[in-house]
Amino acid sequence: MKSTLMTPDRIVAAVRQQQQRFQRLSDATLRDHTDELRRLRKSQHRHNRSISSGWQRWKRPDAAEPMIEAHGLMAEALRRTTGKLYYDVQLQAGWILAAGSIAEMQTGEGKTITTGLPAFWQALAGRGCHVSTVNDYLARRDFETLQPTFELLGVGVGRIDSEMSLAEKRQAYRCEVTYGPGFEFGFDFLRDQIALRSAPRPRLGMRHLAHLRGQSIDKPHSLIGRPLACAVIDEADSVLIDEANTPLILSGQEHAMRQASSDPEAYRVADILAQELQPEEDFSLDPVDRKISFTPTGWFRIHEHFAKANPLRLARAWSCYVENALRARQIFRRDVDYVVRDGEIQIVDQNTGRIHPERSWRNGLHQAVQTKERVAVVPEQQTQARITRQRFIGQYDSICGLTGTAQAAARELKDFYRLSVVSVPTHRPCHRFGLPSRHFSNLQTKHASIVAEIRARHANGGPMLVGTRTIAESRTLSAALHNCGIPHRTLNGIQDEAEADLIAIAGQPGAITIATNMAGRGTDIALTDASRARGGLHVIATEHHPCARVDRQLIGRAARQGDPGSYQFFVSAEDEIFQHAPQLAESISARCSGAPEAQHDFSTEIARLQNDLENQAYQRRTQLTRADQWLDRVLETVAKEAV
CATH class of the missing domain: 3.40.50.300 (P-loop containing nucleotide triphosphate hydrolases)
Structure with missing residues (x-):
């Protein structure tokens, strides 16, 4: 019996046919078709039908029909608003994304307009879709490119960035499609967790009474976003793998914590001592793991120096200040790990080479580097909330992504995120x-x-x-x-x-x-x-x-x-x-x-060395995930015992 599964060629042909049908219709009629699809998608969600249950499911013609119509609508709206036509490979990639997988799409193949296809499909479910980029600039560029297309179809689209007020962000999050840098979505999630944690808890029995009355106990009005439904992730391997070891940390300075902050003089005294300590005699240095260990002689000199110094207000053990000063002097390099710009220390991301003015090292290390470079020493930031990137991504009901280098990371994407990788051919031969x-x-x-x-x-x-x-x-x-x-x-x-x-x-x-x-x-x-x-x-x-x-x-x-x-x-x-x-x-x-x-x-x-290093990094990320899962089980046990 001949297979009726939707092959890539059949998918493209079907979308093209739908687009040709829509070309004869007015803009208002296109919006009517969007409304019909929106009602269908919301009905699917109410009946617990998976929004994106895998690449294989959407190869069936019965399941594929609504998505084909949605992609045809998006293709026609794109043509009317930008004059651009989707390449066949872009339609294939959009289908892979909308089905909840990773599309390996080579550089220069037009990822910006491709992300519009899954974003439109997911937005129709009415629960919001985040299009996540690696920085503010790309989020704004992609948003401005596709904003007219979404609006022609009657789909609300917004954008967030790190400079926006909370009111502006709330408005953007209420849209059906929201563009923004991935880290900002994560930080807003943490801000909402802090708001929920700080909100007064309802008295025992209030939730049950409200349910009997057909009422609900509203969440705090201070929340920025809404529940995480779907994310379309650009540069997916960089976000999901390369940055997975770096947790999202929301920091701030609270009045009570400022009272226990370090004396700025402590960093200067530690820096002077760090320049006097001798390698091998007082400490050993591991440049690969970037670690410093003190010898018995070094420990003696550290405590002897502290005993002779003027009294200092410390937020941690004195040896930590000296170790940070040594790391700043011996390990952290200017124009490699950080740059000095406008009198500030700005961290360089080692995965991307990009400078991040908003980031800072914790536990006094940032202040140690500031002291080394003779710039103003700012008060330490206190951690208010944190979450690993794997854990944050796991809060979404569904995710998909695209990148030019996904196959090499296919095992990890499958193990950690249950995401399949599907390669897309190039539009023209390479x-x-x-x-x-x-x-x-x-x-x-x-x-x-x-x-x-x-x-x-x-x-x-x-x-x-x-x-x-x-x-x-x-x-x-x-x-x-x-x-x-x-x-x-x-x-x-x-x-x-x-x-x-x-x-x-x-x-x-x-x-x-x-x-x-x-x-x-x-x-x-x-x-x-x-x-x-x-x-x-x-x-x-x-x-x-x-x-x-x-x-x-x-x-x-x-x-x-x-x-x-x-x-x-x-x-x-x-x-x-x-x-x-x-x-x-x-x-x-x-x-x-x-x-x-x-x-x-x-x-x-x-190449063999790179493979070994990537395996080591994979093991570190695996350990981080296991530690996170262990913490989940501990917290769940504590919560049960507290009931």
Whole structure:
């Protein structure tokens, strides 16, 4: 018997047919069709029919029919408001997302308008849909792109950001579709948990009486959002995996806590002592795990120094202040872990290379770094609420997401989030090719070779993107190019309109752009015909990231949408990744044997190292999840015993 399952080709053909039918209808009639679908979706929810129960379910024609109509409506509304038409691969990806899976969609394939398809479908259920991006700028850009499309169909759409008032946020959350950065959705959830925790509890029996009377006991009016129903997550692997080890922490300063805060002089005294302590004699340093351990001699010196110092008001043990000061001096590096900007310490996200002014380290570490850099020391922030990212994402009834590098993380996405990964073909064939990696014994030789390569390629007039792992390295290369008189642009780690404009013109003939790996991510690098004729964008990767997916995201900036493009890695035995494999670093140095460059390809060994590091990171995230589950069981037991 011939299968009647909805294959990707059948799905696309059916959506196209619906769109053609809708082309003959007025805007008002399109809204009428939206209202009919909205009633159907709400009815499905009332009867406990799953809103998105997996990719396989939506392959059945009987289940697929309403979604086909919804996607046809969205496609026609997009055409009327923007003049754009969905590619077949975008319709396929939208279907995968609406079915509750992860779509692996390559960079440059038009993710912004693709997210509109699942957002519209989920919004029809009437419970709200969050479209989560990695920062404020991308949320605003995507919102402004699709706002007219949603509004034509009568769907309310809003946006949140970190600068909005609570009243503005409440209004945005009441919309059927809400755009915003993922971390802000999480922080608003924590704010609501604090409000619920602070609200007076109803007296015993009041809920039962209200139920008998057909009434309800309202939740506090101070709540910002509403129950978490559905999230469409952009850059899903980065959000769900790379940032999973970093919990969302809401901090603040309460009056009672300020009374017990540390004396600012304590940080200065600890910093002076940290500069006097000697490695090995007073402390040992583990650069891989970024840990410091005191020797018996070190412990004696710490307490002896404290006994002789003037009385200090402390919020924790004195040894913690000294350890923080040592970490600030010995481990945390300027323009790598943080930058100093406008008299403030601003943290650099090690996964993305982006700068986050709103973040701060806890337990006095931020103040230790401020003391080291001689900037104003601000009072410590007190943790008011926190939640792991896995736990927060688990609060949603359904999630889906898209990214260009999902298959490598398919096991973890399945284990932690029960999400399947479905790959989507590119709209046009990919013409990206890689040049052999080059390996050097030290950073100085590597940087000199990168500058020489840039100089040679610049003479040909092709555009180049130089991707660095740290801001410090981008500044080093920028200074070297400046000394050679080679014009270029350097991007910092804050993504805003200015950075997006710069990255968008990085495909012009002769353009040289130096940026951290993730700078400008989400913005297409458009090529001119002249750039295509010169081979397209060439990406120079100055260092391997511990996570191979980040490397693939960087080289994916080249050769988008059928354009030509190329990439090449430059590797030094002194690169940070080799702190995890010193023997491999020694092998690279030995192969150079006095020559500036090794005549051997270490790509296989580096790929094996990255795989080992990713497995270690997976184990850490697994342990974090198990600890969270254990805490859940403990709290549940305590709650039962309290009844």
